[in-house]
Amino acid sequence: MSDGPSCFWLLLVLLFLTRALTPIKIKSGLTEFYVIPGHNLTLFANFTVEPEDTIYSGTWRKDVREIAECQKNSSWIAGAQEGLDCVLQNSNISLTLGNVFPNDVGTYTLELVSDEGETENVQFAVKLYESISTPxxxxxxxxxxxxxxxxxxxxxxxxxxxxxxxxxxxxxxxxxxxxxxxxxxxxxxxxxxxxxxxxxxxxxxxxxxxxxxxxxxxxxxxxKWCQEGKNHEGKIYTILGLVFVSLGVIIWIVWMINKWRNRQDNNRRQLTDATQDNNVNVLPLLEMEQKGCIDRPDKTENEDESSELNAGCNDKPDKTENEDESSELNAEH
Structure with missing residues (x-):
């Protein structure tokens, strides 16, 4: 019974050493890709090899069928399909699929072969990019x-x-x-x-x-509890509406009062001005009427006598003796 766990740990150690001592190590990063029909897709991987060894070629397969083989510093692709572009450099390799179709989805495998005959491979899952369905x-x-x-x-x-x-x-x-x-x-x-x-x-x-x-x-x-919020909002809007209406009424009343006061002030000023004008024009008339220079509306039988009196209003005052003497002196000069 004790040999079982020992063998298990021994196998794990051997597996670790085998992976650690693998001449070619591939770091692919992403191994699952989604493609949109009509778009391009690039599969990419970094790798390292022993200092005295180099990668000779990289072979790409879709499912079990070989689709391309590219070599270092060479643009020639052996067995490549139309629309594929494979590039192999010192520490990385890539495969570009142009104008992807739904039948291009599947499992892609990359196999690297070194000058010393060492090999290593990695798989990529290519899936179709699906549109959003109705949620x-x-x-x-x-x-x-x-x-x-x-x-x-x-x-x-x-x-x-x-x-x-x-x-x-x-x-x-x-x-x-x-x-x-x-x-x-x-x-x-x-x-x-x-x-x-x-x-x-x-x-x-x-x-x-x-x-x-x-x-x-x-x-x-x-x-129904949603209505409570509506009622609350309705009350608030009603109160705000009443406030605004009340303010409007108050402003209108104040404006009407001011307008009435202005009108009263204007009337008083006009009445005052008219009174002053009447006083200026009426006083001389009263003096003339007192002197009998203005006819009354209802003439009496002594109308002729009034005319004589009115005619006398235009006469200048009687000259005094001094004025006569003054006139004689002026004549002598």
């Missing part, structure tokens, strides 16, 4: 209550390298205190859901070929 969102609608934490899962059947993101009312959701997005964007959790979370949601998925989305609603048609 769907799953969530527990029967136990969807206000205040709970609820999870939404976005799923697709097919699609290479899908990229997920979530939207609410056409705005992108991110991780915050009430939203948690995980599993590369597949899962959305809403924490302590309430009426503010009601609205239209989208799960959007895209890749290098196409984009798909699925929409769902959390609305008052399905959940």
């Amino acid at each position: 769907s969102v799953k969530w527990n609608e029967t136990e969807f209550n206000k205040g709970g934490n609820h999870t939404f899962i976005c799923k697709i059947e097919n699609g290479t390298n899908p990229q997920f993101h979530w939207e609410k009312d056409d705005e992108t959701l991110t991780n915050d205190s009430r939203h948690s997005i995980s599993e590369s964007g597949i899962v959305l959790m809403i924490i302590a859901i309430n009426e503010s979370d009601c609205g239209s949601y989208k799960c959007v998925i895209k890749n290098d070929i196409n984009q798909k989305e699925v929409q769902f609603n959390i609305s008052i048609e399905n959940y």
